[in-house]
Amino acid sequence: MMRNQIKILKGNIAFTPVFGQLEILANSFIVIEGRTVKGAFTGELPAKYHGITVTDYGEALIIPGFVDLHAHAPQFVNRGLGLDDELLPWLEKYTFPEEAKFSDPAYAEQVYQQFVTELWKWGTTRSVLFGTIHKEATTRLMELLAAAGLGGYVGKVNMDRNAPASLRETTEQSLADTEEFIQQTQGRYELVKPIITPRFAPSCTPGLMTGLAALARKYNTPVQSHLAENTDEVALVKALHPECRNYAGVYDSFGLFGQQPTIMAHCVYNDASEIGLMAQNNVYVAHCPYSNNNLASGIAPVRNLINRQVPVGLASDIAGGHEIFIARVAAMAVQVSKLKWLETAKREPFFTIPEAFYLATKGGGSFFGKVGSFEPGYEFDALIIDDSPPGRPGIRQYSVEERLNRFIYLGDDASIAARYVAGKKIEQPKFSADNG
Structure with missing residues (x-):
């Protein structure tokens, strides 16, 4: 000693x-x-x-x-906007135009300083963050998080289809920038690390997802994305990938579903086979109750996920969720679980405060190891x-x-x-x- x-x-x-x-x-x-x-x-x-x-x-x-398993740092400034809409229209009207601004490093600096300060202010000691497609801005986000003494994973977002021209990369450039981002940041900080970040299956071609999985294996890097958040999104994935049994099967077929430590946000509409695969592959679910409410996505079956041995933590999902304070996210998790209790004819018990507190701390913290x-x-x-x-x-x-x-x-x-x-x-x- x-x-x-x-x-x-x-x-x-x-x-x-x-x-x-x-x-x-x-x-x-x-x-x-x-x-x-x-x-x-x-x-x-x-x-x-x-x-x-x-x-x-x-x-x-x-x-x-507190641990926030899923947030979009560049969306910090458009919290509270367009939350009377659904997911896909909200992305097109509000989110994509905002994220395009991060091609400007000075703008990114201003927003990310505010965002990281808010994480500190509200007691989020570890977080898992989406940046944008912009390598320079996302690298700066990592620097600021580390300078603040906070822990986290930060991802350069990948999109080579179904995105506006201002945010659509070529497959080759997306992979090259992502590899350079990993090389520049992987061992640079003690508590902040890179994470592979395909935005979601509709925005990534098979070639891009295959390449991202190869980078995850090469650099032993975790993966984050979105899964089964919204019914229109699920239908779009089915149309884009008729060869796959379900949405989770798309990620799994490309090696992006637990082959490396993986977080999937939302998971509102997964079937039993998907949940089984999530449990088998130890895929984490980032439960985003505020966002699921705001964008009319639905009530995630979190109790069922936990009963099936799927690891779960809580997430703000800024800016689909407007609330950055994970304590309030925990309170909302209890509230929506009561609605799920009623929706399931009182078969799926609602959460207790100690259960929600666990999800806000050790539940999400376990993605980082012995944390929480x-x-x-x-x-x-x-x-x-x-x-x-x-x-x-x-x-x-x-x-x-x-x-x-x-x-x-x-x-x-x-x-x-x-x-x-x-x-x-x-x-x-x-x-x-x-x-x-």
Whole structure:
């Protein structure tokens, strides 16, 4: 044990080591060595830690940092626009015109600085992000995320069909730019890595998807895309790929469905065979309840996915989803699960708060490895929640669990007193031109 690498925090600790199982250690200590948790202790600290300075957060909650498994960083500025439309028209009217602006590095810089600052502000310690087709802008997004001390995967988007001319690449250029992007960024940062990002099957030709799968294998790079979000989208994929049994089968046929660690966003309309393939290949689902509501996509059968052993985490899906705060996404996940409960004649149970909290932390965090919990050996990503600042009612009337529930539904950024990522306390980002 190297004592100079030890941090000890004290407060009311809450985390979910198992789906639905909330563990609370009131007025307790958590010990971190370097990046990882050594243990959590109630009562007295073990003698070997005596003499090490304790950061005492008093009555504050200490919870794992939030994980956003799917967001579109360039869409940050068009949140709240066109959300009275469906997915495909919304892409054409709002999203594609906005993303075309990222050919301008100065514009990308301005937006991405704001976006990364918002991730920090709202306690998202790890995220999985779509950039745009633009290599330079997407590389800068990675630099800014790393400079802020946050963890994540960032993807240069690929599109060589069914896209406006301003965003449509040639297959060859898309693959060349993607490979160069990976080569330039793969080992550059400790906590931020590249991810292969075909936008979705309709926007990628078979040649492009084959080439992207080859790059994923060559560089041992994970994959992210969209799956079965909208009924019109599902019909379009069927028309484009009649040779495949279903939508998941399209990705799988090209080697983009769990052959490397894979995240698929939405997954509202998958059949039983697709869900079985997702479980078999350990394909993660990024559950996007706000986006699914806003774009009239539907209610994802998340309980069924989990019961079938499909890994699930939560996602903002900025800007189909307008809410960046993963605590509120967790609350919405509970709410829409109640509608699914009614839709299934009360056969598919709705989520509890501890279940949604797990999805917001360890559920998504597991894509990064040992992230999202305070079990020994886990990287220490944490939020310090001071839910009783001056001028607000006292907290002593509520239990720790009740306070966590209230934070999920009522909390805001002012309640987040401190943020830690991989054992390091991170302050509000201050960017400069040479952050990379």
